[in-house]
Amino acid sequence: MHRLRRSVVAAVAAVALAGGCSTGDTGAAEVWDPIETPNRFIFSINQAVDIIALRPLAVIYRDWVPEPAQKSVRNVLDNLGEPVTAINEVFQGDPNRAATTMARFLVNSTVGVAGLFDVATRLGLERTKEDAGKTIGVLAKVEPENGGFYLVLPGIGPSNARDATGLMIDYLVDPFRILTFNLAMDWTAYQAARYGMNAIDYRSRTIFALDDLEKNSVDYYAALRSAYTQNRADQIRLRREKTDTKSELERRDNLALVR
């Protein structure tokens, strides 16, 4: 049944079959989740870890660390992520944007003191954030809601076949990971600090949204699965939009929401 929902063709076929029924369920809203049972298992472990450790740390970080310090931490982490973003922008067919990202990286790494200060934004070089999951989504000839099967990653959370592959690619091409490896630095400590801070920083910014989603849903797992898929699809659409403005609007018309 969920397989049906994997392509826009199937969705359109479903609309045709429903024959304009007032509550015609195109099902396009459902995410393909063939391994729901193991996913829910990982999800509950992640939830436990979140309640015990990650969320409290994120709350302390948000409420106790001074705002400028938080901003600096985010700037440094963002700056370390710029090369990966630039690589992805090249593969997304946007070399100009990749050049801007690299310019940001050079300015912030030097004038911005190793990324502590985001000087580049003040110079009019706005920040973008791309990842390989999005790149696959931009290049793939499927609707962005279709990221392959849904997957809950231990410690990371909601993902899917596309985004998990993307994570792995980003990890492999990350110049900073390669650099520390080649310089034979104590890279486990470096990695732990970077990814740990990234997790706390990211979690501190999602406290409000995730609390809201959990409180207002009857099945948090399903609500998060849907929200994650829609949000990623929206990000991919924004990147695709330059060449294809119509896709999302056409899809909206096919949804049961629009009767």
Place this chain on the structure above:
Amino acid sequence: MSLLAVRRVMSRRLLLRRAGLGLAAAALVASPALVPPAWAADPANLIESVAAQVIEIVKTKTGADREAAIRQVLRTNFDLPAMGRTALGKHWNDASEAQRTRFLAAVETAEARAYSERFGQYAGQTLTVGKVMARPNGVTVVDSRLNQTSGQPIKLEWEVRNGGQGPLVTDVKVEGVSMVMTRRSDFNSYIQNNGGTVEPLIKELEARAAR
């Protein structure tokens, strides 16, 4: 994106909106009989008025008063029955008339409570209405930005439909996440994990509403 590009996009949005208004005005003058009601009442105005009302409520009211006032705004500006119907999806057909009424009442309470809690953290955010796009199937999509006092603005999209009682909001998308679609997935999963009927879901929603 460079600053210039941002400015270009903004001016394009303004132009589009002006063009839309101009077109509507021209249509009104030319052939009033052919003008659908949606054109007469501008969906962008609806969103701006909702935002203004909500900000006023949040500034002046708290607790139960706030929830009641928010509920009134939802009732008059949102097509709650249509939103509830869509959120229930195919299960709407399986529900009896009494179940539908109970479901819609429980959803209305849940939404009013959720929104008044969400706005509880209000700290001077403002809403800027952007591009307005009319779709051939009668839905108008209104883009907007929720400007925060610090940090990136949040992208909000409103779907407005005219079902005969003037334009009403039928969905809100936050950063691409549709409230109705998320609820639909949520409800569908709950129903499937609880015997495949709507009764347990309605009971759960009513229990939450009574809390």
